[in-house]
Amino acid sequence: MSNSNEPMTGPVTSADRPAPIQAIPVRHWGQMIAGVIVIALLAAFLYAVATNQNIDWSIVGENLFNSTILSGLWITISLTILSMIIGIVLGIGLAIMRLSPNRVLNSVAAGYIWIFRGTPQLVQLLLWFNLALFFPRLGIGDFSVDTNTVITAFVAALLGLGLNEGAYMAEIVRGGILSVDHGQSEASMALGMRRQKTMFKIVLPQAMRVIIPPMGNDLITMLKMTSLVTVIAAPDLLNRAQTISVRNFYIFELLIVASIWYLVLTTIATIIQSRLEKRFARGIAARPSTRARVLKNLKPGRVESIAAVTEPNATPEDHGVKS
């Protein structure tokens, strides 16, 4: 048994190796000209915006960290996170139901997805907000409460966003589950594991690799989608910005304030997403412990170390097959 875990040797370099080729690279004239045009247009636009008499930039600056704006920002963040949690939990449940041989569960999930994907998000928000028109009181028999005290604007927003997200997440999770090789669940069942254990211990952990990237995408979409709750007067970022502009009439300035914050949030979310994507893209299979990976990532020369960590996944030849 020979241990061949050392990396493969690179191309052989010898003393009589010819000098590297010295040549004039291809000039991408089209690209250069296009770049100049784009920069010129961008500069012109920025100049127009910056010198526009109708935009008072000092108002933007003053309101960026206004406490009302920050409270709206907080509502937007918590709405996003809570709706995503509702969506993910629901989505996993619905996906499992959708793939179940049980026809009742299967049809219930299919019906749910049909309804929530088939109606606009905005309409759903309005429906939840106006639930009291249909059900003035919620509860059974003597135990009931006034609908409007339970379904506040925030709760309506949460239901509207979360339940809708569940339907989309269900399709993402279903795709992830179907991507896991059937042999995995077969091996699990052959060991006597029941369906549920097979799903939660074997299939879902491996489906995460496929689920995570689109999930991150949904998170970013959700961040922006929360602005819809303005129509039901939930005090989110956009709603707060508009409340201020109603008072001081700086409509455009406050929309810019809101846009800046949305951009900041989506940028952060995008960075998190691409990190996660990189982590999961190469498969969760061949990886050392989390601690080892974290330590490796902290070391200098991080790029190479990531390559080294993930390399065993590539081809059998790449990682020193033992016999």
Place this chain on the structure above:
Amino acid sequence: MTTPMVKAEDVHKSFGQVEVLKGINLEVRAREVFCLLGPSGSGKSTFLRCINHLERVDAGRLSVDGQLVGYKERAGKLYELNENEIADQRQDIGMVFQRFNLFAHMTALQNVMMAPIQVRNEPKKDVRERALQLLERVGLADQSHKYPSQLSGGQQQRVAIARALAMKPKLMLFDEPTSALDPELVGEVLDVMRNLAESGMTMIVVTHEIGFAREVGDSLVFMDAGVVVEQGTPREVLSNPQHARTQAFLSKVL
């Protein structure tokens, strides 16, 4: 006479219009190594999968250790077992697949420890000890912390055998365990299986390894087109095949 470990009486199985098993009759005695030979598409893998109910039998009776597979009989009537009862039946039957099917997100050790902990709720400490012993038995004590993709095919298959053995099965099913392996890795897996046979395990092996069948097998069945063509000891069938179909097949693989 003792109960046979596996008894098949006129077992039929169809996939849609295609009848894959057309009445299989055979008996596997306890502690014997039973080899199934035949061209691809002959139904040998399907039959193996029927034994632990990965496929449902359409007609006939199939029993393991005196218990019907997938059904229970009460007052002359057959009742289908529910999913959980089927899972319980599978606990005592180990299976090794052609493509290993190790759980990709777990180390070799975790793969072996999985079922006893999840299915039998055995204490983790005991299971871990046993799992390490099993990995040592298949010659992989030093690889226990590795993930399947860091192991060679032969190593993966040996872990898969250890994983099946962790449930202390009374019967082991091997579905072409060496067919997906590089030729030079076949030997290490066959060694483990030979060792297992010597320890007295009842084994049903679907294989193309004629040498293994001749050397380790106690019985051999040649299947073609969903029926048992010829049956006997490996020596009889391999050196003196009676049927033209068997002769033709053996002339190509020997």
